[in-house]
Amino acid sequence: MITKCLMCGGKTVRKKVTTENWWGEKLTFVENVPAFVCDTCGEQYFEPEVCEELDRLRETPxxxxxxxxxxIYNFPKTIVR
Structure with a gap:
């Protein structure tokens, strides 16, 4: 269980989130994924079992x-420094 955010030190709370998942060249979203989410910066953390299940979904979508x-948009080239 992750109780403290590694990015900002904020407190994490359990939530169900939607996460992006690349399956090869295909971008997918998986809804209702259990996660610990920082209540300050929004960083998401997943328990090992959740990561393993996401890996299984990649193998057999x-x-x-x-x-x-x-x-999809191109970033304007006018801001090159």
Missing amino acids: PVAKKTIQVP
């Missing part, structure tokens, strides 16, 4: 609950 489209 389930049928998608839904599919969304996400636009």
Whole structure:
């Protein structure tokens, strides 16, 4: 159990989160993932069993609950220093 954020020192609380998961070149999201979330900065921490289950999902992806489209943009080159 992670009670203190390693990034900012804030307190973590148990929550269900949506996390991104790259399966090869395919970006996916997994909903309702148990995590410890920092109440100050929002950093998320997962227990080993949760990480193992996410790995299993990568190996044998389930049928998608839904599919969304996400636009992709190029960053403007005008801010080069």
